[in-house]
Amino acid sequence: MPLSEDIAAVTERTQLERAASGSADALAGLFELHAAMVHRVAYRLTMSADDAEDIVQDVFIGLPEALAAYSGDGGFAAWLRKVTVRTTLMHMRSSRRRAATAIRADAEKEAAMSNYLLDRMAIATALAALPSELRMVFMLADIEGYTHADIGGLLGIRTGTSEVRLHRARRKLRALLGDR
Amino acid sequence: MTHRLDDEAVTRELRDAVAGLEPPALAPDTFARIAARRANGERFVLATVDAPASMSSRRLNLVAGTLAALAAMVIIGVALNLRRDSAITSVASRDQFAISAADSACASSPETRDPSMLRHLMIGAFGVSVACGAQPIPDAPITVAPSQILSGTFTYRGLTITDAVFTSVHAPTTISISRVSWHGASALLAVRVGPLITRVSVDSLTVSATDLAPLHWASWYPTQHPVGAMHADFDSSMVTIVMTGRFDTVATFSYPRKAGELPFGWTQELVVPALPLTNGWHGTLQIALPIHPHAYKLLGKPWESMALRVVGRERITVAAGTFDCWKVQVGEPEDQSLMWVDASTHVVIRSQTTYRFGDTSFEDQVDLQRMILITQ
Numbered sequence: 001m002p003l004s005e006d007i008a009a010v011t012e013r014t015q016l017e018r019a020a021s022g023s024a025d026a027l028a029g030l031f032e033l034h035a036a037m038v039h040r041v042a043y044r045l046t047m048s049a050d051d052a053e054d055i056v057q058d059v060f061i062g063l064p065e066a067l068a069a070y071s072g073d074g075g076f077a078a079w080l081r082k083v084t085v086r087t088t089l090m091h092m093r094s095s096r097r098r099a100a101t102a103i104r105a106d107a108e109k110e111a112a113m114s115n116y117l118l119d120r121m122a123i124a125t126a127l128a129a130l131p132s133e134l135r136m137v138f139m140l141a142d143i144e145g146y147t148h149a150d151i152g153g154l155l156g157i158r159t160g161t162s163e164v165r166l167h168r169a170r171r172k173l174r175a176l177l178g179d180r
Numbered sequence: 181m182t183h184r185l186d187d188e189a190v191t192r193e194l195r196d197a198v199a200g201l202e203p204p205a206l207a208p209d210t211f212a213r214i215a216a217r218r219a220n221g222e223r224f225v226l227a228t229v230d231a232p233a234s235m236s237s238r239r240l241n242l243v244a245g246t247l248a249a250l251a252a253m254v255i256i257g258v259a260l261n262l263r264r265d266s267a268i269t270s271v272a273s274r275d276q277f278a279i280s281a282a283d284s285a286c287a288s289s290p291e292t293r294d295p296s297m298l299r300h301l302m303i304g305a306f307g308v309s310v311a312c313g314a315q316p317i318p319d320a321p322i323t324v325a326p327s328q329i330l331s332g333t334f335t336y337r338g339l340t341i342t343d344a345v346f347t348s349v350h351a352p353t354t355i356s357i358s359r360v361s362w363h364g365a366s367a368l369l370a371v372r373v374g375p376l377i378t379r380v381s382v383d384s385l386t387v388s389a390t391d392l393a394p395l396h397w398a399s400w401y402p403t404q405h406p407v408g409a410m411h412a413d414f415d416s417s418m419v420t421i422v423m424t425g426r427f428d429t430v431a432t433f434s435y436p437r438k439a440g441e442l443p444f445g446w447t448q449e450l451v452v453p454a455l456p457l458t459n460g461w462h463g464t465l466q467i468a469l470p471i472h473p474h475a476y477k478l479l480g481k482p483w484e485s486m487a488l489r490v491v492g493r494e495r496i497t498v499a500a501g502t503f504d505c506w507k508v509q510v511g512e513p514e515d516q517s518l519m520w521v522d523a524s525t526h527v528v529i530r531s532q533t534t535y536r537f538g539d540t541s542f543e544d545q546v547d548l549q550r551m552i553l554i555t556q
Contacts, residue, residue: 066225
């Protein structure tokens with residue numbers, strides 16, 4: 001390992017140890033480095049700015065205690081990304097998320113009425129219109145690059161279920177985006 | 181333009197477009213709010229292991245059955261007025277257990293699914309399982325007067341359990357009550373030490389000296405390996421439970437307290453001495469259970485109702501002396517649960533309960549052995 005990477009690894013480990021022991025400064029450092037990634041993952045999975053903000057707060061409030069479970073394998077960012085996905089999943093199961101169902105239904109109607117161009121607004125609307133269990137699999141598989149085995153582990157579903165949901169998500173997106 | 185998402189190129193196009201989808205900027209004070217919430221003691225238990233793979237319906241039924249049995253044990257524990265620290269569940273991974281158990285518990289309750297809160301609760305309460313569904317909390321009809329509670333040390337003869345075959349007598353339990361200041365407010369601290377079945381019980385409760393609102397609860401498990409401890413901090417809307425020992429975890433959940441709710445598990449020590457007992461007095465106590473308000477389907481409700489009625493006046497003699505007492509019936513007459521409360525000090529002098537299970541019955545009785553009052 002090059003010396004610079006070695007130093008970076010030691011620095012990160014020290015920062016994680018300090019955060020785990022309750023250092024607010026170390027936690028602030030981790031927030032500065034990783035909050036954008038956590039926020040982006042949460043936003044893409046929920047398609048809700050408010051929920052994404054809540055999840056960022058939940059993740060970093062719980063991070064110091066959760067670090068006890070971090071083994072160091074596979075890199076901290078990848079581990080934190082997985083924790084974020086799990087936290088988002090828990091969040092989406094909560095009652096606040098259910099209250100948003102009506103909003104998603106409106107988005108679905110709006111999405112179906114339009115001949116979509118593949119611009120960001122259309123994508124965002126179409127994704128928001130996907131049922132959350134399909135959107136999770138689509139995002140994790142096609143965007144985040146997880147395997148179906150990984151997704152099965154994250155969501156507590158079988159590998160085959162993940163494959164079926166991805167197929168259904170793509171088909172639903174196709175319908176929402178006007179490909180008949 | 182037509183998009184065929186099964187086509188590799190279109191999927192790649194879509195992926196690129198989504199990958200460029202950025203959320204609105206985080207609020208600039210996001211970390212300041214995180215730091216403030218942590219400084220305020222708030223914690224969030226993150227899932228650090230994957231969820232278990234989905235189970236067959238037979239296995240789900242098995243889990244549901246296990247949960248029902250666990251819940252029944254909890255309910256029986258509450259009914260027998262056991263202290264609420266005895267349900268310790270050994271699991272390979274508490275997160276896996278909690279997630280799967282919470283999901284299973286909620287599976288049959290479509291109106292309310294909140295496994296994240298359940299998970300906190302299940303971890304926080306050593307696997308004490310509860311589920312979804314909500315009921316309104318009734319108005320509490322009784323006003324208490326904590327100023328009546330005397331400071332001092334009260335030693336009770338240990339629990340005596342008698343049935344047709346045997347009698348078991350436990351060593352004494354000591355309860356100390358002090359008037360203290362808790363974050364600047366006037367409070368009462370009650371500490372209870374003694375044997376409980378096969379272990380040592382050491383626990384304490386700090387309550388408001390104004391209305392008996394719970395402020396802090398702590399319990400230690402010196403006979404557990406590793407030695408464990410659990411404490412809970414209450415405020416007007418939240419409770420935070422911290423555990424060390426067998427499980428190290430923190431759980432914070434919403435716990436909006438309703439005025440008039442009384443602390444659970446401390447009826448004899450803190451509630452009865454504050455009651456306006458007099459000839460013919462009766463009322464129903466609402467004893468608060470610190471569980472998440474969305475999570476009491478199996479327990480039924482977040483409070484325990486306890487009907488009390490003064491049924492007479494008797495002079496009784498125990499090791500601590502002879503006392504002129506109100507005789508108080510607890511629950512319904514068929515429950516055969518009674519307390520004798522000194523009319524002048526409101527100290528519980530004797531409590532006695534007879535349990536009947538079919539043809540078997542047993543009786544437990546606790547008497548005051550010694551009382552040292554602190555005059556302030």
